[in-house]
Structures are given as C-alpha cells and as structure tokens.
Amino acid sequence: MLPLVATQALEVIPAMTNRIRVLIAKPGLDGHDRGAKVIARALRDAGMEVIYTGLRQTPEMIAEAALQEDADLVGLSILSGAHMTLVPRVLQQMRQQGLAEIPLVVGGIIPPDDAVALKALGVAEVFGPGTPTTEVIAFVQRAAGARP
Amino acid sequence: MELAELIIAGDRRAIARGISLVESQAPAARELVAALYPHAGRAHIVGITGAPGVGKSTLVNALALDYRRRGARVGIVAVDPSSPFSGGAILGDRIRMRDLAGDPGVFVRSMASRGNLGGLARATVDAVTVLDAAGFETILVETVGAGQAEVEIAQAAHTVAVVQVPGMGDDIQAIKAGLLEIADVLVVNKGDQDGADQAVAVLEAMLSLAPPRVGPSGDAWTPPVLKAIATQGAGIAPLAQAIAEHAAYLERSGQGQQNDQARAARELxxxxxxxxxxxxxxxxxxxxxxxxxxxxxxxxxxxxxxxxxxxxxxx
Amino acid sequence: MAETAEGKARWEATTLKKALDRYPERQGAFETTSGIPVERLYTPAEGAPDYADGLGYPGEPPYTRGIQPTMYRGRLWTMRQYAGYATAQESNQRYKYLLEQGQTGLSVAFDLPTQLGYDADHPLAEGEVGKVGVSISSLEDMETLFAGIPLERVSTSMTINAPAAVLLAMYVAVARKQGTDPAKLRGTIQNDVLKEYVARGTYIYPPQPSMRLITDILTYCKDHLPHWNAISISGYHIREAGATAVQEVAFTLANAIAYVQAAMGAGLDVDEFSGQLSFFFSAHNNLLEEVAKFRAARRLWSRLVSQRFHARDPRSGQLRFHTQTAGSTLTAQQPYNNVVRVALQALGAVLGGTQSLHTNSLDEALALPSEEAVRLALRTQQIIAHESGVAEIVDPLGGSYAVEALTDEIERRAVGYLDQIDELGGALRAIELGYIQREIQESAYRYQREVETGARTVVGVNEFASEESQAPATLRLDPQLQQAQTERVRALKARRDAAEVAQSLSRLEAAARGSENLMPAILACVEGYVTLGEICDRLRLVFGEHKEAYAL
Structure with missing residues (x-):
C-alpha cells in the first residue's frame, strides 16, 4: 500500500512548482458528501490542490469553475442515480467552455452498464464504492500529468 | 505574446491560464507580467482579511453582488493555506460564492499559499495584475489573517477591510493578529449575534487611541467600524460605500500616491x-x-x- | 462481587502469561470499529454496573434494558422496509406487495426533488425524479401513493425533513378523504433538519425558520395527531457520513437536546411532547459495540431528560428508536456477502432493543434494490424474529461483562462530547462553527485510511478479493417516468382555480411572516392542490435558503 500522507513534514515546499489542481463537485440534488470529502482529503494529502465546490452544483457552475480555476481534472460524485442525466450535461458544458481536453471522472453508485456508457461519452474513468483512494490518486496523477 | 493579448481582451480561459502561469513562477511568468504590467493599475484592489471562521468568503460574495449591481466587473482571489505536510490544499471558498455563478462580470480564483512567504505575496500580486489587466475594475483579495504572508498580501491592496465576529470572548482577534494597524475599514460580521455592539465599541475605542492617520495633504482617515450580516447581505452597501470613501480619500490626500510609491518600492x-x-x-x-x-x-x-x-x- | 481485579491480575500473571509467551495474539491491540480499545477479557472488575442505577428493569428508568417490560415477547419489532421509487402508482404497488409479504409498517422514501421542495417539473429536478424515492408534487400524488391502503390500519414512516410539514399535511388530507380520523393516524416523519446540515445535505431553509417549522409541527401533532412521532432524531445519517458509534450517540442526542430546548422555548411542556420524539440509529458491523451503543443511548437519554429537562413523567425519558442496517458497509464487490453483513447488523439492532427495523438489500451498493433483494432482506428479519430465539429474552446480552463495559464506555465518551458541545453553545452553534462536521469527517477519513492500509479488513474488498464478478440483476427505472410525472404536475397546475391557489399561498406567506402555527395554512394549501414546490417556494421567499455552512 502506498502511504497516503507524504512524509516530507514541515519541509518548505518550493513555490516554483506546478501543482495538480483538481475540481471536486457534487452535481444534482444529492447531499451525501462523505465520498467527495474523503477523496478531496486524499488528493490533498497526495500533494494536490483541490477546489471543493460543495453541494447542488449545476453543470453550468461546474464547467465555469473548472475554467476559472484552470483545473487539470474534474471529479464528480453522484449517488442519487441521476448520473445519466447530469454527467452528459457536464461534458457538454465543458466542451462549450473549450475544456474538452480536461479529463472528467465520476465516482458513486454507477451500475456497470452505465459506466460503460459514460466512458463512451467521454468520461475518463468511473470509480465505484470501495475504490481505494490510492487508485484514484494514481489515476489523477496520470491523467492530469498528461495535460499539456 | 498571444496569452497576454488574450488576457487584455478579457478571454476567460486565458485569464485562468495566466494566473496558473504566474502562480507557478516559471520564467515565462515574468514575461507575462512584463507584457501585462502597462495595462494594469486601473483596478481598485481591496484586501479582505480576518481570522478563520469570521465569514470572509460570505462577505466577499455579498460585496461582489453589491458591486455587480452597480455594474463594476469584479475579480476575486481567495487564498487558503497549503498543508505543511503534503503541500496540497483544499480550497473551499467557492462554496460560499455560489451566488456569483453564471455571471460573466465575475471571475473567482482560488489560490493555495504553497508554503512560501514571499512567493505567496508575489504570486497573489501577479494574479491581481492578470485580473487588473483583463479589465476587472474591483479586485477582492481574500486571505486568512493569521500570519505575516497575509499581512504582506493585504499591503498590496489599496484598501484593507479587516473582518471580526462578536462573541469570541473579550479578545479582539484583529489586535492579536496585528491586523488593526493595516485596517482601513473594520467590519464586525455576524452583527446579529450577541456582543456585536460591544465589539464595535471596543474597536472604536481602540482606534481612538491610535495615532491619527494623516495623508500628505493633511487630510486624516479614521477607519470606520461597520456592522454586517453577510449571510443576509445586511450592512454590505455601507461597506462598499466605506471602501469607496477610502478610495476617494487616497486620491484626495495624496496618500494613495504615497502608498503606490511604497508598494512599487517593495515589489521592486x-x-x-x-x-x-x-x-x-x-x-x-x-x-x-x-x-x-x-x-x-x-x-x-x-x-x-x-x-x-x-x-x-x-x- | 466475588471476582475482583486481583483475580484477573493473578490470571494475567500466570495462565495468560504462559499462553502469550508461546502464542502471541494476532494483533498488539484490538479495538472496535469506532476505535474503542477492546480488552481480551471482561470480568466483573470492568463490566459490572450498579444494577439499580445503571441497569434497572425493562420498562423502568434508565431503560438500559429496554423501554417495555416484555419487549419482543409482547410484540415483535415493526419490520419496516424503506421503499419508494418512480411514481406514486409504482410505489403504491410495492407497498401493497410488502404488506402482503408480512411487513407490518410502511416507510416512504421520497425522491430528492420532493425532499428539497421542488415539483417534478422544476429544472433542478431533471434526472432526479423518482430515483432515490417516490416523486410527490401534490396531494394528487399522495392520494395515489396510499390508494387502497387504509391509513388507520398501517403505521407509516416518512423520510422527509425540510418540507416535512407539507408531506405531513398531505398525509392528513389523504386520511380525511379516506374518512379516517387524523387522531388515529400512527407513524413518523423524520423532520430532523439539524442532521441535514451536518450529514445528509437535504436542507432548504436556514436553522432558525427550520426550528420554527419543527416546533410548529410538534405543537400541531400534540393537539391533533397524538399517536404521531413528530420527529425522528437521526443518528443514522451521521453514522453513514463517517461518524463512530460514540459520535453517533453524542451528536444525535446533542441535536435532540436542541429540539427539546426549542420546543420548551416555544412554550411546550417536556412531559407533553416527549412522547412524540423518536430516534433513528444505524446498525453497523461490530455486533457487541452496536448492542452496547443502543443500550448506552437509551440510558443517557433517560438521564438527560430527567436531569437536564426535569421531566416529571419517567416515560418522558424513553428513547424509542428505528434502526436501519448501515448502507455504507455494503460493498459493490461480492455483493452476496452483504446478506451476511445485513443479518449480523439486524441481529445487533434486535439485541439492542429496537422498536422497528429496516434491513438493507444486498444490491444497494450497485443500484436501487430489486424486488427479490428486498424480499430477502425482509426474510432476514423474519428469521431473526422467529428462528434465532433472541426475541424471547428481554435484553439477552444484559449482564455480559463485555457488553456492560462497552455500554459504560460509550456513554462516558458520549457525555464527553456533549460537554464539549455545551461549551461551544449547543448543537446549533457547534454546527455553525463546523465542529460536528469536522469531527465526522475526521472519523470518515481515518476509517478509509484504515481500510487502505489494511489495518481494517473488509472481506471481498481489501482481503479475500476474487476476480469473478457476480452482479445480481438490479432494478432499472423507466426513463419516460420523469416526463410522465412532469406532465401530470403541469396538467394539475392548469386545472386548478388560480385565484384560490394565490389566496391560500398569500395566507401561508402572511402566517410565515407572523408567528402563528404554520400547519393550518399549509394544510389549507395542500387540500386546495397547491403543490409542494409552490408551498416551499413561498416559504423560501420569506425564510431564505440555507447556505452550506462548512466544508473541510
């Protein structure tokens, strides 16, 4: 297992670094944010900057935030079953804002068939319940690192 | 230089990339600042600072709404601390700024302190330069008033509003944090809570003991102490008014020019x-x-x- | 007590030491799911409470052993499966099916638009209609939901919070139409908005007007619905958000204290309304800790009600609760393992003395539960009730040194939290400061890290994983459903007398701006087929909306 917390405690972090910036959002009306917050903390502890937008975000708000924050990756958390409506809209809004190349990942209760469909629409990855945060971190590092 | 031109033209994607670039402090960032510098200097920069939990983000949200009603374009830079352990950060200020979503006249950017004192101040100043050059007329810089870095950032602003809340014992947090000296306006937020009037009275008493601030022309500025309930938008128009009066005072008294001179010296x-x-x-x-x-x-x-x-x- | 600490010390120095020298234990230290250190052996030295003060007898304060003298020997707990999806018509069929299968109470799940006070035709409702529960926009939908189900004969629990007053009014209106005297209605509305701010996120209004709505409902129920639980103070969602067992007890009771204070502040007498307070807890994995948790919660609440609120009637301190097995413990991997988890959790709830129980379905980490999975979950309860024998003895684990020691420890730690919350100025203030949210998030993150470092084993996830996927058939909703529901609401809106609607909404607004009880005005709206969204929007206008208070 990878350690979740990097151990260079109290070392002054060089300012001249490009840190990975990840936007974590909860679209729709679902208020269960345990997963989103656990992931946000895990990404922070892996050295990333996480912009956390909170609950009830519309697709327009998410794309706008991704643009303003110059996010390297956008993560959505949905447990309400509304993913097949909400995720395509977020993708569409991101394309409209010229953010098509920014990877979008989705976490939550997503039936396997839907996960396949979402990936076909352009979602970079789908993470179900029980996914280790280390797996998410590794994916984000790979996907966000690939960005020009 | 394409990026600078796009920023000056107000392209939002370019603004976002430009801020990332200056934040990285890569060599190209200096070229960008160089290209933008002549186009900046028009915005009024307002620092909003105070202890964690006093409601700064909510206040910034309400203040930005007020500026928008008057038609001014508003840029916001919200700074949160980085984790000293991992260097990462969770930036949550947007949660309280959801009323600003969908408004093309607003640009909100979250920044992490990235652990480096001088570097943070510079990155923030440069991010403000990007927004300034992009034509935002008012720029609000929100920081946690806890350390030297925040004081430095606040000094880069034209007007500094220090935010307080009542009911945290007899301590006046701003005095403890050394923020009273840099405050041009004081806000007692959550003004509907017990002890709000008392907090106002204590702050006013403290200010009356401080030496008067007199500008080169002989005009004096006494920082006003205002009460606000940011969650309800109460007391926000008077705050905007006080900020505008301070801006007018800077102009009238010659203090603004003196500050600009000092700021330029510091930056240089x-x-x-x-x-x-x-x-x-x-x-x-x-x-x-x-x-x-x-x-x-x-x-x-x-x-x-x-x-x-x-x-x-x-x- | 014959046995003392000396006896244990002797055993440790001799018999135990010899064994440990040869065979070390699996781990250096053991602890419960919630981080309470667990001893290898409990003796009277750790687990023998003062019988009269600490345990007493069932049906008597401090109710550690149960709130009724005979418990399940008299009547089994209510088997109440939380259900609801799609439209009122489809949920109605599911309810009838569940009642035919031997379920003894209904539990209504509403979809998110309903829970947030939006009609099905609201733009924000898109994609959410009928997903996590049934869509109810008006009295018309509520009539369909309970068609053919005589409300005087079932008890109905409704998981509804921010717009609880509206759904309760609809239920009363349906009863009236069925010719049932509302005074005979039995059931529960969740109506616990404080935990929405910290754990579940389904809030509408800011805390102050929300508390007013709650006290209005309490007052109305006391006068008109005497058998109705006007609030179900919920630790379930707090636990699901990541809290430990101790935090679940502490934060739930802290919220309960805030509600009682608000009700007393509104002029109600604690002995008059305490019968309308009920609780809702989670049943998690660690069996003994969970049993201890329920017992500790019961004892602590009884003590709080008598010592803090000076109730005169000892029954006022009875903590009556519903339990649901912990959804967050279900895994998407090897879903059939969930059947076993649910069985153990349900057993814990029964050994802990629950008044009603929902058992989760094995497929809930994957999708909405299928009918088959729901039936198996119900059968699990029936096996515990009729075959395991645990229902025949009151508080069968009472007197277990281990369970008594854990009960004491959970209560002690929960009191520590309550003291801290008191110091901050009560639950509302603690929520505003983000204290409770932070505590829950800390626990959630710690738990996740323990699973990932392997310090905590989750069978089929971080150990004993197998490649083969065994995905059970899950329920799929008709994608046309939202369209149909939207059209129904629009048709209703077009059919009504617009002037009448406007008038009842004006009356509601006037009531909201004043201080009179809101229930009569809401009931009048509902009976005139003013929709949920229209009512909630008018109240939004007066009360404003809550903004997410604290992040991370």
Missing amino acids: HQAVREALWERFLAQAGSELAAAVQRVRDRQIDPYTAAEQLLRDAEP
Whole structure:
C-alpha cells in the first residue's frame, strides 16, 4: 500500500512548482458528501490542490469553475442515480467552455452498464464504492500529468 | 505574446491560464507580467482579511453582488493555506460564492499559499495584475489573517477591510493578529449575534487611541467600524460605500500616491532580492550546501559563512 | 462481587502469561470499529454496573434494558422496509406487495426533488425524479401513493425533513378523504433538519425558520395527531457520513437536546411532547459495540431528560428508536456477502432493543434494490424474529461483562462530547462553527485510511478479493417516468382555480411572516392542490435558503 500522507513534514515546499489542481463537485440534488470529502482529503494529502465546490452544483457552475480555476481534472460524485442525466450535461458544458481536453471522472453508485456508457461519452474513468483512494490518486496523477 | 493579448481582451480561459502561469513562477511568468504590467493599475484592489471562521468568503460574495449591481466587473482571489505536510490544499471558498455563478462580470480564483512567504505575496500580486489587466475594475483579495504572508498580501491592496465576529470572548482577534494597524475599514460580521455592539465599541475605542492617520495633504482617515450580516447581505452597501470613501480619500490626500510609491518600492526590492538569490544559487549552489554542513557541525557560524560565500560568488 | 481485579491480575500473571509467551495474539491491540480499545477479557472488575442505577428493569428508568417490560415477547419489532421509487402508482404497488409479504409498517422514501421542495417539473429536478424515492408534487400524488391502503390500519414512516410539514399535511388530507380520523393516524416523519446540515445535505431553509417549522409541527401533532412521532432524531445519517458509534450517540442526542430546548422555548411542556420524539440509529458491523451503543443511548437519554429537562413523567425519558442496517458497509464487490453483513447488523439492532427495523438489500451498493433483494432482506428479519430465539429474552446480552463495559464506555465518551458541545453553545452553534462536521469527517477519513492500509479488513474488498464478478440483476427505472410525472404536475397546475391557489399561498406567506402555527395554512394549501414546490417556494421567499455552512 502506498502511504497516503507524504512524509516530507514541515519541509518548505518550493513555490516554483506546478501543482495538480483538481475540481471536486457534487452535481444534482444529492447531499451525501462523505465520498467527495474523503477523496478531496486524499488528493490533498497526495500533494494536490483541490477546489471543493460543495453541494447542488449545476453543470453550468461546474464547467465555469473548472475554467476559472484552470483545473487539470474534474471529479464528480453522484449517488442519487441521476448520473445519466447530469454527467452528459457536464461534458457538454465543458466542451462549450473549450475544456474538452480536461479529463472528467465520476465516482458513486454507477451500475456497470452505465459506466460503460459514460466512458463512451467521454468520461475518463468511473470509480465505484470501495475504490481505494490510492487508485484514484494514481489515476489523477496520470491523467492530469498528461495535460499539456 | 498571444496569452497576454488574450488576457487584455478579457478571454476567460486565458485569464485562468495566466494566473496558473504566474502562480507557478516559471520564467515565462515574468514575461507575462512584463507584457501585462502597462495595462494594469486601473483596478481598485481591496484586501479582505480576518481570522478563520469570521465569514470572509460570505462577505466577499455579498460585496461582489453589491458591486455587480452597480455594474463594476469584479475579480476575486481567495487564498487558503497549503498543508505543511503534503503541500496540497483544499480550497473551499467557492462554496460560499455560489451566488456569483453564471455571471460573466465575475471571475473567482482560488489560490493555495504553497508554503512560501514571499512567493505567496508575489504570486497573489501577479494574479491581481492578470485580473487588473483583463479589465476587472474591483479586485477582492481574500486571505486568512493569521500570519505575516497575509499581512504582506493585504499591503498590496489599496484598501484593507479587516473582518471580526462578536462573541469570541473579550479578545479582539484583529489586535492579536496585528491586523488593526493595516485596517482601513473594520467590519464586525455576524452583527446579529450577541456582543456585536460591544465589539464595535471596543474597536472604536481602540482606534481612538491610535495615532491619527494623516495623508500628505493633511487630510486624516479614521477607519470606520461597520456592522454586517453577510449571510443576509445586511450592512454590505455601507461597506462598499466605506471602501469607496477610502478610495476617494487616497486620491484626495495624496496618500494613495504615497502608498503606490511604497508598494512599487517593495515589489521592486523583492524582485531584486529574489533575482540576487537566484543568481547566487546558480553560482554558488554547491558551495552553499557544503557550507550548511559546516554550520550544522559548528565549524563555522552562519554570518561568517555567508560573508565567505558572497565573496567567493562575486564575479 | 466475588471476582475482583486481583483475580484477573493473578490470571494475567500466570495462565495468560504462559499462553502469550508461546502464542502471541494476532494483533498488539484490538479495538472496535469506532476505535474503542477492546480488552481480551471482561470480568466483573470492568463490566459490572450498579444494577439499580445503571441497569434497572425493562420498562423502568434508565431503560438500559429496554423501554417495555416484555419487549419482543409482547410484540415483535415493526419490520419496516424503506421503499419508494418512480411514481406514486409504482410505489403504491410495492407497498401493497410488502404488506402482503408480512411487513407490518410502511416507510416512504421520497425522491430528492420532493425532499428539497421542488415539483417534478422544476429544472433542478431533471434526472432526479423518482430515483432515490417516490416523486410527490401534490396531494394528487399522495392520494395515489396510499390508494387502497387504509391509513388507520398501517403505521407509516416518512423520510422527509425540510418540507416535512407539507408531506405531513398531505398525509392528513389523504386520511380525511379516506374518512379516517387524523387522531388515529400512527407513524413518523423524520423532520430532523439539524442532521441535514451536518450529514445528509437535504436542507432548504436556514436553522432558525427550520426550528420554527419543527416546533410548529410538534405543537400541531400534540393537539391533533397524538399517536404521531413528530420527529425522528437521526443518528443514522451521521453514522453513514463517517461518524463512530460514540459520535453517533453524542451528536444525535446533542441535536435532540436542541429540539427539546426549542420546543420548551416555544412554550411546550417536556412531559407533553416527549412522547412524540423518536430516534433513528444505524446498525453497523461490530455486533457487541452496536448492542452496547443502543443500550448506552437509551440510558443517557433517560438521564438527560430527567436531569437536564426535569421531566416529571419517567416515560418522558424513553428513547424509542428505528434502526436501519448501515448502507455504507455494503460493498459493490461480492455483493452476496452483504446478506451476511445485513443479518449480523439486524441481529445487533434486535439485541439492542429496537422498536422497528429496516434491513438493507444486498444490491444497494450497485443500484436501487430489486424486488427479490428486498424480499430477502425482509426474510432476514423474519428469521431473526422467529428462528434465532433472541426475541424471547428481554435484553439477552444484559449482564455480559463485555457488553456492560462497552455500554459504560460509550456513554462516558458520549457525555464527553456533549460537554464539549455545551461549551461551544449547543448543537446549533457547534454546527455553525463546523465542529460536528469536522469531527465526522475526521472519523470518515481515518476509517478509509484504515481500510487502505489494511489495518481494517473488509472481506471481498481489501482481503479475500476474487476476480469473478457476480452482479445480481438490479432494478432499472423507466426513463419516460420523469416526463410522465412532469406532465401530470403541469396538467394539475392548469386545472386548478388560480385565484384560490394565490389566496391560500398569500395566507401561508402572511402566517410565515407572523408567528402563528404554520400547519393550518399549509394544510389549507395542500387540500386546495397547491403543490409542494409552490408551498416551499413561498416559504423560501420569506425564510431564505440555507447556505452550506462548512466544508473541510
């Protein structure tokens, strides 16, 4: 297992670094944010900057935030079953804002068939319940690192 | 330079990329700042600072809404601390700024402090330059008023609003944090809570003891103490008014020009310091590491070692 | 007590030491799911409470052993499966099916638009209609939901919070139409908004008007619905958000204290309304800790009600609760393992003395539960009730040194939290400061890290994983459903007398701006087919909306 917390405690972090910036959002009306917050903390502890937008975000708000924050990756958390409506809209809004190349990942209760469909629409990855945060971190590092 | 042109034209994607670039402090960032610098300097920059939990983000949200009603375009830079352990950060200020979503006249950017004192101040100042050059007329810079870095950032603003809340004992947090001296406007937020009037009275009493602030023209500025309930938007128009009055005072009294002069000096001095440091590192980086070992082993004291290193590094 | 600490010390120095020298234990230290250190052996030295003060007898304070003298020997707990999806018509069929299968109470799940006070035709409702529960926009939908189900004969629990007053009014209106005297209605509305701010996120209004709505409902129920639980103070969602067992007890009771204070502040007498307070807890994995948790919660609440609120009637301190097995413990991997988890959790709830129980379905980490999975979950309860024998003895684990020691420890730690919350100025203030949210998030993150470092084993996830996927058939909703529901609401809106609607909404607004009880005005709206969204929007206008208070 990878350690979740990097151990260079109290070392002054060089300012001249490009840190990975990840936007974590909860679209729709679902208020269960345990997963989103656990992931946000895990990404922070892996050295990333996480912009956390909170609950009830519309697709327009998410794309706008991704643009303003110059996010390297956008993560959505949905447990309400509304993913097949909400995720395509977020993708569409991101394309409209010229953010098509920014990877979008989705976490939550997503039936396997839907996960396949979402990936076909352009979602970079789908993470179900029980996914280790280390797996998410590794994916984000790979996907966000690939960005020009 | 394409990016700078796009920023000056107000392209939002370019603004976002530009801020990332200056935040990284990569060499290209200097070129960008150089290209933008002549186009900046028009915005009124307002620093909003105060202890964690006083409602700064909510206040910024309400204030931005008020500016928008008057038609001014608003740029916001919200700074949160980085984790000293991982260097990562969770930036949550947007949660309280959801009322600003969908408004093309607003640009909100979250920034992490990235652990470096001077670097944070510079990155923030440069991010403000990007927004300024992009034509945002009012720029709100929100920081946690806890350390020297925040004071530095606040000093880069034209007007500093220090936010307080009542009911946290008899302590006035701003005084503890050394923020009273830099406050141009004081806000007691959550003004509907017990002790709000008392907090206002205490702050006013403290201010009456401070030496008067007199500008070059002889005009004086007494920081007003305002009550607000940011969650309800109450007291926000008077705050905007107070900020505008302070801006007018800066203009009228010549204090603004004096501040600009001091600010320019600070920025230039820092740039020189950093450039010298970088040059020194390039020339004597390996000797520096060796000298650190010797200081650690008490073979030499830091002052003498510094003298030696500088002498050796001289061209 | 015959046995003392000396006896244990002797055993440790001799018999135990010899064994440990030869065979070390699996781990250096053991602890419960919630981080309470667990001893290898409990003796009277750790687990023998003062019988009269600490345990007492069932049906008597402090109710550690149960709130009724005979418990399940008299009547089994209510088997109440939380259900609801799609439209009122489809949920109605599911309810009838569940009642035919031997379920003894209904539990209504509403979809998110309903829970947030939006009609099905609201733009924000898109994609959410009928997903996590049934869509109810008006009295018309509520009539369909309970068609053919005589409300005087079932007890109905409704998981509804921010718009609880509206759904309760609809239920009363349906009863009236069925010719049932509302005074005979039995059931529960969740109506616990404080935990929405910290754990579940389904809030509408800011805390102050929300508390007013709650006290209005309490008052109305006391006068008109005497058998109705006007609030179900919920630790379930707090636990699901990541809290430990101790935090679940502490934060739930802290919220309960806030509600009682608000009700007393509104002029109600604690002995008059306490019968309308009920609780809702989670049943998690660690069996003994969970049993201890329920017992500790019961004892602590009884003590709080008598000592803090000076109730005169000892029954006022009875903590009556519903339990649901912990959804967050279900895994998407090897879903059939969930059947076993649910069985153990349900057993814990029964050994802990629950008044009603929902058992989760094995497929809930994957999708909405299928009918088959729901039936199996119900059968699990029936097996515990009729075959395991645990229902025949009151508080069968009472007197277990281990369970008594854990009960004491959970209560002690929960009191520590309550003291801290008191110091901050009560639950509302603690929520505003983000204290409770932070505590829950800390626990959630710690738990996640323990699973990932392997310090905590989750069978089929971080150990004993297998490649083969065994995905059970899950329920799929008709994608046309939202369209149909939207059209129904629009048709209703077009059919009504617009002037009448406007008038009842004006009356509601006037009531909201004043201080009179809101229930009569809401009931009048509902009976005139004013929709949920229209009512909630008018109240939004007066009360404003809550903004997410604290992040991370």
